[in-house]
Amino acid sequence: MASIATIQINVNEKLFLRNPEHTELGRNIISNSIILIEKIGFENFTFKKLAAEIKSTEASIYRYFENKHKLLIYLVSWYWSWMEYQVDFQTNNIEDPEKKLDIVIDILTQTSRFDPQFLHINEDALYRIVIDESAKAYLTKDVDADNKEGFFLGYKSLCRKLAGFVIEMKPDFKYPRGLMSTLIEASHHQKFFSEHLPSLTEVSESEGGSGEVSEYLRYLIFQLLKN
Amino acid sequence: MASIATIQINVNEKLFLRNPEHTELGRNIISNSIILIEKIGFENFTFKKLAAEIKSTEASIYRYFENKHKLLIYLVSWYWSWMEYQVDFQTNNIEDPEKKLDIVIDILTQTSRFDPQFLHINEDALYRIVIDESAKAYLTKDVDADNKEGFFLGYKSLCRKLAGFVIEMKPDFKYPRGLMSTLIEASHHQKFFSEHLPSLTEVSESEGGSGEVSEYLRYLIFQLLKN
């Protein structure tokens, strides 16, 4: 757990103009954009407001990111990359694919996610951003162009990995990737609905733990994958 | 089928300043906003551009809708209301809840949707908007306020109706509404993925009919609801 080796979270280099991990200002941009987007929402978020937060200037932030949409994709990509690392780490040495999927559902739904390896990233706030805003990263007229640039490789890679577990569990299953993308999306919108539009689901989120969303998802997945 | 009685599609009155159904300009706004949003995407859509399309002015459009977000919610609400009508109509006199859910999946996924009762509404374009943009109607910091105003009643009402079919089919099922909101959301994102991020799903959309998305959804739902 407390090893010294550092893992790297890879995000597509085309997402930024200057790598924010390499400088103090860059890390500050990342760190505070997470807090600010979570707080005021992506549509109300501007580079000007962020600049004020970190006592820098709009122009300086534009040196790192072309626009706020690229920044959002950057954050979401980081998240997917980090999630895949979590999955790798926590399913390592586990044989049983059912157990692996069980762990995946835990990882997808757990609310408290602090990772001491990335001190400038507030994973809990980032998780909220993923729930509330991540769909906006791809629901644009630029999806196809962005996809060609490889901006969604993180999501795809995670989805492929989870689909692998499904295949291990049930080799003849027809929709491993479809089911896993449904699982991931459902983990977000069921949580969102439970908090904001509760009549759209029976699931409710009172507890702090991984709660009822995970129960629902577990039921869904294993009901389908058990013969 | 070709009855003279007109049905009404209800949308929350708070969504508009002046009822667009009541005037020529209003219907023009609706009709062309659907075309234009579908064409250029919601973020690029402005009232100014719409005004140019319909040879009116920005100010005139603002007399109908407070802002473009309310217009989006209006369109999406109209869609839900219309979908619920479709479900009522097409499941009428059908006893078997399984058959009813089967019809629901058809309705949710069919691509060609022209309804001669609403000549000023291009249902096909509206369906594309729902797939690409409808999540943006609720994924905002105003969800709770908007929800209090009743802006999402259409979605909720449809979800409740479909959940009723689930209960008829399997009275002890634990997540009827959760499953139906998952079904609806999945019908959108699986279609979106199949067209734009195909490695996130096995489902592909070559055909014009209700295609592979509906097959996947049918598998999902009935696998879960059959004991």
Next chain:
DNA sequence: CCTTATTGATAGTATTACCATCGCAGTAAC
């Protein structure tokens, strides 16, 4: 024919989403 409602025309404001330029401070190089 008069009243009222509806629209078009015009103008104006605040904010957003950028881009360009300049100069300074720190560092590293010779």
Next chain:
DNA sequence: GTTACTGCGATGGTAATACTATCAATAAGG
């Protein structure tokens, strides 16, 4: 100790967006 480079802050500017206000023309209703 000068040179050169990088990163950043400061300033200023532009075009577009998201509205609001005012007024005149006109169509519709009584």
